[in-house]
Amino acid sequence: MKAAILHSLDRPLEIAQIPNPEIGTGEVIVDVVAAPVLPYANEVFNGQRRYPIELPIVPGCGAIGRVSAIGPDATHLKAGDWVFCDPTVRSRDDALIPDIALQGWSSRGEGGLRLQRYFHDGPFAEQVRVPTENAIRIGEIDSDEAGRWCALNVMLVPYGGLLSAALRAGETLLVSGATGNFGSACVAVALAMGARCVVAPGRNAQALDDLKQRFGERVRPVKLSGDEQADRERMQQAAPCPIDCVIDLLPPSAPTTAVRAALMAVRPYGRVVLMGGVGMLGGAGLDLPYPWIMRNDITIRGKWMYPTEAVTLMAGLIRSGLLDPGHFDIKTFPLVDANDAVSHAAANGGPFRMTVIRP
Known part of the structure; x- marks a missing residue:
């Protein structure tokens, strides 16, 4: 598959072919339709924000996509479902104090870094592998609206x-x-x-x-x-x-x-x-x-990030008409222009402006 890869903090993203992600138990493969580019992505990629990431990495933070493959533990998801790929990955071996990583983006503490080493690559790619619980259904949407649904991420x-x-x-x-x-x-x-x-x-x-x-x-x-x-x-x-x-x-x-x-x-x-x-x-x-x-x-x-159920609740706010993602002005770039997307996001951040990559 095609992906944007960050090899070092002093080089731009490289667009290259890499192997498709392989699914394991407790995981889902999602075809990425739209991935938001945060306004400070350039500060992460050049090291200014000092995020603890290990390179090389396919970056990105959250995405809208369609389920491509599910593991044996999935009981509701099916191929073709529209989902929000929640970047907030939590460790599963301590319900009281879970470690947290933002897939493709950052982590918290040594445990979070270990978690990030496995759920490493983000959605600046044609596909992304996420934990089963992080592929959260949002209901049917028009493909043309996937970029606007990236407003969930913000x-x-x-x-x-x-x-x-x-x-x-x-x-x-x-x-x-x-x-x-x-x-x-x-x-x-x-x-x-x-x-x-x-x-x-x-x-x-x-x-x-x-x-x-x-x-x-x-x-x-x-x-x-x-x-x-x-x-x-x-x-x-x-x-x-x-x-x-x-x-x-x-x-x-x-x-x-x-x-x-x-x-x-x-x-x-x-x-x-x-x-x-x-x-x-x-x-x-x-x-x-x-x-x-x-x-x-x-x-x-x-408070860092949000609980898992927040995605479903917010999708309900949008479906009810109480919350309108139409407030967001979306600028879309193809994956091959990922570096232009990062530059655009930095120069055009602010209220209700969003830059999106569509692989």
């Missing part, structure tokens, strides 16, 4: 955070990093889940205006000044009621002061979810006042 990340925070219909959410790729998707997902309103802070006035135009009065934009205390007060004032929940999705380049300004805007007894990348590149840590956390009974938790 929306599922903040959805995992909102599920972990137990966001309820009628609550007010603050999205820290609302003008970014994942943050803007979080606004759409939260509104689909029934949030009363979403406070959307950011520096990009154009992106904030776009959010307001897309979703109306339930979005409350806040233009950030960089003054931590002033920004916090403006976020709180923008909300029609105390802020029940804050989710942070800021990238590694953002200052910790921006995270803290948003986090501490939450009401007493509120919840905070940290899903961004602040601190991944070094620098100051997130300094939070112990007395404020304790006396206000604040719940703070970290």
